[in-house]
Amino acid sequence: MSQFKRTAIALVLIALTTGAYSVLSFALMDNRWDEGPISMELQLGDAPGGLIDGAANWNACANNALSNWNAVLGPTGRSFNAVMGSTRTPAEPDEVNSVFFSGDIFGTPFGDSTLAVASTWIIAQDGIDRRVESDIIFNNAKSFNCYRGPLRGLGATPESTGVDLQRVAEHEFGHTLGLLHPDENGQTQNALMNAFISDLDTIQTDDIQGALTLYGVAVTGIPFPPRNEALDYFLSLENEYLDTLGRQQTNQGFVDAEGTAVWLPEWLRYVLNGCTSAQATDRVLLQIRGQGIQPVCGVVAEGTINFPPRNESLDFLQALDTFYRDELSRAVILSFVDLEGKAVWMQEYLRYRVNGCNNQQATDRVFQQIRGGGIAPICAT
Template sequence: MIRRIAVLAFSVGLILTAGAGQAPAYWYDGPRWAINPVMSLQFGTISNGVTLTDGSTTWGQPAEASMAIWNQYMDRVQFRVIRDSTASTGLGNGTNNVFWSSSIYGRSWESYAGYALWLSSGSAITEADVLMNNQLSWDSYRGNVRSGAIDFRRLVMHEFGHVIGLNHPNEHGQTVAAVMNSSPGNTDTLTSDDISAAQFLYSVGGSGSVSFPARNESMDFRTQLETKYRDGLRRGNSTTYVDAEGDIVWLSEYFRYRVNACTHAQAQIRVFAQIDSTGTFGVCGVVSSSAVAFPPRNEALDFRNALEAKYRDDLKRGPGQSAVDNEGDVVWIQEYLRYRVNRCSHAVAIDKVFAQIDGRGVQAVCR
């Protein structure tokens, strides 16, 4: 086993300014995890039963929340947690210890608030420990850095970035806003640079093994669906902030991620990253093209409602009118795409969807 000790820490009181909108400039050390890192949380209780500023009642809560944020952007591995672990601590003991310490395994803390160390064998990280300085004052909060107590959440999020193999981009000639800078400063969660780094190391990548129809054909279906609702079903208009193109583009992307092994949350994060121009991420896995499973309808409708809020609140789009309501969009676009990925032509898929709308039952796919 090759021993690697990474001097990767957060310096107390050092706040680096970093420009936004730069090209991704993350930095990683080389080795990465081949299996899920199981982190043994050993922080114990908060003294005197104090509730932290963000509402946390244990130190483990913001630690787990930080790992969950990293997990959203990693496909090949996921952080796993053992709560309130009583395992012995020590580098090389086969346990990924996360704990308070009065020293860095016998070395002085100097100006460090947190420290991550890991071991590797070849190209694989095999063990990683995170030590947090128990000589300092801590809290857990959001927003800009405050005087007094250090924000535990962003600090431990930074250290978990080291655990997965990332280093400090600002120490390698880069100027970016990132939690992984040697001091996150006022950055209190992952930025596009941090996310790109996690995706680079641990994303499956690619567009998936399940192919979706050409966008012009999907748009033609959406146009015909509008006519069907207006003229055939005699539906009146409803207000929507997502136009027909937005419906097709983003529902198609959501379903593409879902049928290629992404969860509801992973798919929504990926779609909204495209909308926000922070990147186009790969799918979450490779599935058999003979077993295409679409998501439950309630999850797809949850996504459509979130998309509506995204267009209205973030993109500041004005309201429009459509005879097809949100549920109709989700149900029938999903059905159209389900037929298409199961070898139905554009025309046949439309006929099968409209047969359902007309009450003639669910039509078989074309395989």
């Protein structure tokens, strides 16, 4: 059963001095659009007095904001599709994204300092909820224009100059995608998504990385091995248990070699990017169910690679085994390596791989450990 929920987020009009910050972090909603185009019906109309940057009308000004987002959304599988000049009466929830001027927010008054509001509708579902509507309402009691550079129309400046609608639209379309205000979530970022309008006139690196992360595109460079190499390693681990340890092929499980080689690294990728063990397991199972690559839970500083305790990767493999048996109805498979061996030695192989070792170096180091030869150092300097 699905359920509609509404969230409204306001952009507040207060001037703010921004500094330069390099720490990577952003704030995300726990919902996102399905893959494909996001149509935005631009109904902002004419600007009879003309606009400073020469934009033909308000829709052209707002459309520049959509284009700026589209220039960076490629890897996400989402893009904005501008529908110009629609005459449909804005309503909610109608699963149409209307962009328009109004004196209120579907009947709710604007705050005194509010320039625009993004009103969002989502459908709750397992995992990341589905966004189905995002209306952007500009406060028609405010004076707007369209220009780049330092903000005009605030403080002592004559109101007739107006606030730049393009940057306000770009901020609001960031809410449409699912971004929140970093500065209202304990962060100090150089971000267009901050709650206060400023001299920043376009989306920043932090905004872009937030959008990429929400749609499952990795923005940090933890170098996981290609799937075929993890699979080759896993098959050689089976041989190692047979040839060197003399084990029997008696361990029952439901996950095939490929499943282990694909999903344990994927689980670890979530854990290394801020997810708890349970969050990572939920995300992998959603992926197997066909719901796409899920967002990571946070962003870790570059060079930070904290592997979880081995019992957690064993817990994951047990959950994966149950899932393969009960939901995928897989047949039993016999393996030379028991589940604990898979958890310990796959994780150890991946630890070497993300720390600078190539496939052969990582395999050699793990097998040295299996043969009682001690723990060789990682390869990164």
